[in-house]
Amino acid sequence: MSNPVVAASAAAAAKDKSQERQKAMIADHFHKLAMAPDLGQKCAYTFVPGNLTELLGSFGVLPVLPEINALQSGMRGKSRDYIGLAEKLGHSEDVCTYVKCDIGMLKSGNVGPTGERLPKPDLLLLSYTGCFTFLKWFELLAQEYDCPCVMLHVPYQGDGVITDSMRRYVVDQLRKKVIPALERISGRAYDEDLLKRQLALSAKAEDDLVWVLESGKRRPSPIDAYFGGVYYIGPIFTAFRGTQEAIDYYQELRGEIEDRIRQGKGPIIPDGELQEEKYRVVVEGPPNWTSFRQFWQMFTDEGAVVVASTYTKVGGVYDNGFRHDPSRPLESLADYCMGCYTNLNLPTRVAMLAKYVKEYSADGFLINSVKSCNSFSAGQLMILREVEQRTGRPGGFIESDLVDPRYFSASNIKNRLESYFQMIAQKRAGGS
Amino acid sequence: MTLDSLLRRAEDLYRDLRFTAVHEWKRRTGGLAVGFLPVYVPRELLHAMGVLPVGVMGAGDDLEIIRGDAYYQSYICHLPRSVIELGLNGALDCLDGMLFPATCDVIRNLSGMWMMQFPGKYSHYLDVPQDFAPDIGGAFYRHELEQIAEALTARGARPLTAAALRASIAAYNTHRELVEGLYTLRQQQPWLVPTGELYLLLRAGCVLPVEEHTAMLREYRAAVAAAADRRPMDQARVLLTGSFCEQPPLGLIKTLERSGCYIVDDDFVQVHRWIRGAVRADGDDPLGDLALAYLRQGMPSAIRYIDDGKKGQDLVDRVEHSGAEGVIFCAPSFCDPALLDQPMATAAVERAGIPWTAFKYAENTGQFQVIREQAGTFADSIKLWSE
Numbered sequence: 001m002s003n004p005v006v007a008a009s010a011a012a013a014a015k016d017k018s019q020e021r022q023k024a025m026i027a028d029h030f031h032k033l034a035m036a037p038d039l040g041q042k043c044a045y046t047f048v049p050g051n052l053t054e055l056l057g058s059f060g061v062l063p064v065l066p067e068i069n070a071l072q073s074g075m076r077g078k079s080r081d082y083i084g085l086a087e088k089l090g091h092s093e094d095v096c097t098y099v100k101c102d103i104g105m106l107k108s109g110n111v112g113p114t115g116e117r118l119p120k121p122d123l124l125l126l127s128y129t130g131c132f133t134f135l136k137w138f139e140l141l142a143q144e145y146d147c148p149c150v151m152l153h154v155p156y157q158g159d160g161v162i163t164d165s166m167r168r169y170v171v172d173q174l175r176k177k178v179i180p181a182l183e184r185i186s187g188r189a190y191d192e193d194l195l196k197r198q199l200a201l202s203a204k205a206e207d208d209l210v211w212v213l214e215s216g217k218r219r220p221s222p223i224d225a226y227f228g229g230v231y232y233i234g235p236i237f238t239a240f241r242g243t244q245e246a247i248d249y250y251q252e253l254r255g256e257i258e259d260r261i262r263q264g265k266g267p268i269i270p271d272g273e274l275q276e277e278k279y280r281v282v283v284e285g286p287p288n289w290t291s292f293r294q295f296w297q298m299f300t301d302e303g304a305v306v307v308a309s310t311y312t313k314v315g316g317v318y319d320n321g322f323r324h325d326p327s328r329p330l331e332s333l334a335d336y337c338m339g340c341y342t343n344l345n346l347p348t349r350v351a352m353l354a355k356y357v358k359e360y361s362a363d364g365f366l367i368n369s370v371k372s373c374n375s376f377s378a379g380q381l382m383i384l385r386e387v388e389q390r391t392g393r394p395g396g397f398i399e400s401d402l403v404d405p406r407y408f409s410a411s412n413i414k415n416r417l418e419s420y421f422q423m424i425a426q427k428r429a430g431g432s
Numbered sequence: 433m434t435l436d437s438l439l440r441r442a443e444d445l446y447r448d449l450r451f452t453a454v455h456e457w458k459r460r461t462g463g464l465a466v467g468f469l470p471v472y473v474p475r476e477l478l479h480a481m482g483v484l485p486v487g488v489m490g491a492g493d494d495l496e497i498i499r500g501d502a503y504y505q506s507y508i509c510h511l512p513r514s515v516i517e518l519g520l521n522g523a524l525d526c527l528d529g530m531l532f533p534a535t536c537d538v539i540r541n542l543s544g545m546w547m548m549q550f551p552g553k554y555s556h557y558l559d560v561p562q563d564f565a566p567d568i569g570g571a572f573y574r575h576e577l578e579q580i581a582e583a584l585t586a587r588g589a590r591p592l593t594a595a596a597l598r599a600s601i602a603a604y605n606t607h608r609e610l611v612e613g614l615y616t617l618r619q620q621q622p623w624l625v626p627t628g629e630l631y632l633l634l635r636a637g638c639v640l641p642v643e644e645h646t647a648m649l650r651e652y653r654a655a656v657a658a659a660a661d662r663r664p665m666d667q668a669r670v671l672l673t674g675s676f677c678e679q680p681p682l683g684l685i686k687t688l689e690r691s692g693c694y695i696v697d698d699d700f701v702q703v704h705r706w707i708r709g710a711v712r713a714d715g716d717d718p719l720g721d722l723a724l725a726y727l728r729q730g731m732p733s734a735i736r737y738i739d740d741g742k743k744g745q746d747l748v749d750r751v752e753h754s755g756a757e758g759v760i761f762c763a764p765s766f767c768d769p770a771l772l773d774q775p776m777a778t779a780a781v782e783r784a785g786i787p788w789t790a791f792k793y794a795e796n797t798g799q800f801q802v803i804r805e806q807a808g809t810f811a812d813s814i815k816l817w818s819e
Contacts, residue, residue, distance in 0.1 A: 090778060092771035094507070094792075099772065128562060128737070132537045135562070135737055136772035143743060143776060151562055151737055155572070156534070158543055158557025169572035173563055345557070346544025371507045374768060378512070379541040381503050386548060399505065 016268060018253040022234050025249065027114055029062075029239045034116035036062060042185050045121040045141065048315040050129025050154050050337035052178070054198040054242035054324070059186040063239050064118060066137065070101040072113030074289030074403030082108060083404055096133045096372045097404040099140065106144060122185045124149035125178065130156070130314075130342030131375040150181040154337040160348045162338050170334035196326035198242030199333075203323040208250035209236055210318045215257050216307035217360050220277040222260035224267040226306035227296040230287065237315030241324075269300045278303030279421055282356045282365040284310045284349075284383065285376050288400040291408045295400075298414050302421045308356040310349070313341040342375045350383055354390040363424045364394040366417075371401045394427065396420035435655035438648065442632040445639055446682070449491055449518065453639045454526045457484050464589050466554070467524060468531040469515065469539050470677040471735060472706040473558055474722050477577055479642060480600040481589040486527060487638025487703060490514045493681040493796040503545070509766040510794040511678035512542050519550065528587060529554030531580070535677055535735050536768050554587055556580060562737040564727045574723045597718040603642050605710040610649040611637075612705065615697070617653070619754045622694035623664045624656045628686045634701035635679075667694040668811035671756035673747060673777070674763030674770040676702045676733065680793050687800040688760070692811035697754040706731055734773035743773075744780020751786055757814045760807065761790035787814060 015023075036043050044056055045064045056063050073079045082104025083097055089107065091100050105111070112118040126138040126149055135151075142149045152173050155166040179190045212232055216225040223229070232253060240246040260267075266274035270293050281299075283306045288295050299306065313319075317339050325332040337343070344352070357365050367384055369377045384395040398416050401407035433441070445453055454465050465484040468475075475485040491497075491514035499520045500513035518524050530553065532543035543557040559576060561569030581592040590596070611634070618625035633652055637645040656662065672688070676699040688695060711725040712718075732738060732746035751759060759781050763770035774790065781788050789810040791803055 090775045092774065094766045095768060095771050126737075132540070132735075133768055133772060136734075136769065139738060139743055139776060140772070143779070149739075151739060153562035153569070153737075155559045156540060156557060158532075158540075158559060163575075165572060165575035169561070169563075169568065172568045172571075176565070176568060177563070345547070346541055347547055349544075350548070369505055371505075374508065374537040374541070377505060378508055378538040379503075379545050381505065382545050382548065 016256050018249060018256055019231060021249055021252060022231060025235055025240060025245060026238065030112050030114040030116060033062060033064060033112065033119055034114075036119040042122040043119045044123040044125045044182075044185075045138070046125040047127050047129065047131070047134050048237050049131065049340040049342055050127035050152065051237070051241075051315065052125065052127065052152075052174075052333060053239060054195055054202055055174070055178070055182070055333060056125075057198055057242050058191055058195040059182045059188050061123070061182060061186055064121065065238055066102045066141075067098050068238055069105060069112060069118065070098040070403055071289045073101050073105055075292055076113055077290070078105075079290060079403035080405050096137075097402055098372060099133060099137045101403045102137070103140065106141075121145055121147050123147060123181060125181075126151045127154065127337065128152060129154040129337050130340050131373075133375070148181060148185070150177055152178055152337070154343060157338060157344050157348065160345050162335060166338060167331055167334045170337060171330045174330050174333065192329060195329050199324040199326040199329055201244060201247060202242045203325070205236055205241065205246040205250045206316075206318045206323050208247075208254045209233070211254055212250065212257055213308070213312060213319060215261065218261060219280075219361065220264070220266040220274075221280065221305050221307045222257050222265060222267060224269065224296075224306050225312060226283045226287065226309035227269075227292070227299070228267055229306070229309055229312040233312050233315060267305060270296060271300070274300060274303065274305060276303050277305050279424055280305055280307045280360065280362045282306070282308045282353060282360060282362045283368060284353055284365065284380065285368040286311045286314070286370055286373060286402055287368065288370070288408050289403050290405040291410060294410060295408075295413070298417050302417065304417075304421060307360040307362055310341055310353065315340065317341055317344075346379050346383065350386045350390070353383065353387045357387065357391040357393050362393060363428075364396065364420070365391075366396040366398065366420065369397060369399045371399065371407050372404065373402065394420070394423055433651055435652070435659060438651055438655065439629055439632060442629075442636040442648070446632050446635040447494055449495055450523050451486065451526050451639060454484065454486055457641060458526060464528040464584065464587060465526055466529040466531060466584070467527040468703075469533060469535065469542070470511075471533060471535050471702050471733065472560070472730070473531050473533050473703065474577065474726070475642070475703070476597065476600040476604050476711070476722055477581060477592070477719075478584070479603065480596040481581065481584055481592050483584055483589050484641055487701065488515055488518070488524065488530070489635065489638060489679050489701065490795045491518055492679065493683065493798055497796070507766055508538055509678055509764050510796060511764070512538055514795065515542065516545070516549075519546070527553070529556070529584070531556055531558050533558045534560045538768075539677075554583055556583065560726065564739065566724060566727060570720075570723050570727050573726060574719060577719060577723065592719075594716070594718050597722070598713050598715075601711045601718055601722065602713040603646070605713055607637075607642050607646045607649070608704070608707065608710065610646060610653070614649065614653060615705070617656075619696045621664070622667070622669065622696055623662050624659065627689060627695040627698065628682060631682065631685055631700055634704055637704055638701065666815070667692050668814040669694045669696045669755055669757045670760050670811070670814075671695075671697040671747075671751050671754055671758075672760045672762050673699050674734075674761050674767070674774065675699050676735070676770070677767060678764035678795050680762065681795060681797055684793055684797060684800055684803060687804045688807050691804045691808035692815075693760070693807055696756050697750050702731070702733070734769040742780065743776040747777050748780050748784045748786065751781070751784070757787070757818055758810060759786055759788040760810065761788060763790075763792055765792045765794055787818065
């Protein structure tokens with residue numbers, strides 16, 4: 001029986017132009033990485049939260065992002081074997097599966113998601129932002145590669161604010177540790193004017209990204225801000241912040257969404273487009289990557305749209321007004337790093353979620369709690385209760401993992417989601 | 433005090449989950465008491481302000497967790513559950529604040545949970561630097577310490593003075609020397625200092641003021657030196673590592689000893705040993721000296737970025753220094769720092785040809801038979817096969 005809330009047509013199922021562009025951009029980046037050793041291009045391994053893409057770009061250094069490689073491996077069905085291999089090598093079943101997936105990929109030849117070999121790092125840029133595991137991850141990688149590792153310790157917003165001392169600490173590390181390391185591997189001198197020009201480009205793309213994400217406030221929402229959102233954040237969270245390509249991508253994406261709004265359309269979903277928006281929810285936590293499409297389908301089957309998510313803020317929170325600022329380049333990079341979502345304390349995260357529930361007129365919020373990520377997950381049960389209390393909207397809780405398929409129980413998750421949406425329907429109907 | 437009564441006192445303090453000693457200290461002095469989680473906080477700073485630092489190491493296997501489990505998913509370690517339970521059942525009401533050091537993401541996030549759960553109490557995430565240059569990480573850390581001092585002064589603590597801080601540093605230097613002395617004595621004559629006893633002493637130091645605990649350590653040392661009935665046994669000398677945050681239950685430590693192991697070095701209650709050697713106590717800038725000690729004298733640890741040297745080399749050095757014949761990796765389940773570190777550490781000890789074994793525990797583990805068999809087999813293999 002066809003689903004009444006989904007219209008699947010050849011036209012709708014076809015990807016938007018922006019999605020094709022995004023896919024081509026990412027593929028092109030992986031190709032550049034594969035060619036880097038032959039072309040003498042330098043590469044730095046680093047992380048999405050607290051990434052310094054503009055700074056790397058100003059030295060002509062390409063970023064390699066192990067989390068992206070891991071999630072891509074998850075989506076392409078390769079993570080199970082990689083994780084298994086890492087566990088055979090002595091990595092605990094208790095720890096982050098991104099790390100194990102990455103180690104397994106490395107030990108299997110370091111072939112990236114597009115089938116091309118990833119380059120060895122010339123530098124491990126340990127941007128220790130919002131996740132303790134990052135520190136151990138790069139200590140592990142440092143055992144495997146004969147290259148320098150430079151630490152950028154980004155202080156946590158424990159008191160919910162960025163102080164001058166915190167900012168100075170990050171800027172001092174950038175100036176005295178990170179930049180000299182980049183100068184050494186690239187053979188280029190630090191060019192602040194170039195960095196400023198790139199930061200100005202970043203801010204333009206960030207404006208459009210925020211517009212796109214905030215379009216979820218409309219009814220119907222023209223976007224899915226979680227499952228669809230992960231495609232939208234792709235370019236700006238990976239290798240393209242500070243480039244004209246990012247500006248072009250976000251302008252095109254914005255144009256498409258403006259068209260959808262004019263036509264009163266809901267979001268594009270895997271099978272076409274959502275015809276009837278039955279439920280509006282906010283989601284906290286990363287998605288599961290190994291069953292990404294199946295997971296998304298569980299929402300669309302119920303006519304549920306994710307109107308806002310916190311995961312799309314993990315590589316930078318821009319909807320609070322922050323923009324990269326070319327007039328204070330290093331300070332701005334410091335503020336960016338410290339402002340990433342998992343670097344915010346729990347009261348701030350609760351306030352942000354409660355704000356999303358209200359401002360995006362959500363029926364409720366869901367937490368996808370992933371086993372791998374204590375940075376996200378520790379405290380989520382308290383977040384659930386607090387947000388429920390503050391908003392009066394029901395919260396739901398499901399558990400899965402990032403890239404370990406052993407922790408994705410489709411029937412359990414589907415049951416929970418169905419029960420959750422039934423509860424919202426009953427509340428609407430006046431039930432208790 | 434006899435050795436028996438001293439150990440009884442230490443065990444009473446360890447098992448007292450209502451923190452009676454802290455209540456008594458507060459009644460006696462009128463001072464503030466501030467709790468801290470593992471692994472390290474600079475207790476000298478609190479002491480200098482007339483504040484009692486109280487180590488909150490979890491509830492072990494003595495407390496049934498009822499509400500704490502409702503705060504955490506099954507795949508998160510046990511320590512924060514019992515800390516929440518202690519907070520909710522009123523056991524920590526005697527504390528005027530809590531410090532959550534940068535140990536891992538779970539403790540980090542617990543700091544925010546504490547803020548929401550106990551909004552009237554002082555709660556601070558102590559972000560220790562992972563950059564060890566004095567003008568970068570040192571400057572940041574110093575500011576962190578100044579912030580804590582300001583906040584405590586605002587809550588009624590004595591304002592921090594250089595003279596008071598120098599005196600506190602000196603008091604903790606003496607304490608550190610005594611703890612280290614007992615570790616050395618255990619390395620030399622492990623039959624004199626059973627780890628079950630040493631552990632209880634370390635835990636007593638979490639709730640007693642440093643002066644009182646220093647006296648207790650001295651008494652213990654004198655008592656065991658005179659204990660003629662303590663004789664060596666044919667046990668394997670092992671170094672136990674990975675238990676720096678969530679602590680193993682006392683029963684597990686005793687089980688390891690009964691299984692044929694002399695524990696000659698360990699990671700228990702590391703706050704007492706984190707700073708290696710004395711902190712300068714006669715400088716013009718004692719706060720700067722305290723910060724510098726963190727940067728330069730802090731022990732290599734899974735929670736500390738190793739920016740130079742080889743991962744695991746410190747463990748190999750400790751094995752050599754302690755005369756251990758093998759390593760037991762004894763980490764809490766779901767402990768990110770310990771378990772992510774373990775492959776690097778095991779690789780280092782394997783390179784050095786040191787035998788090792790590994791198991792996991794939770795602070796409330798109650799069944800030790802399997803561990804006893806594993807540790808016993810490990811000890812036997814060392815005795816039988818090691819050269």
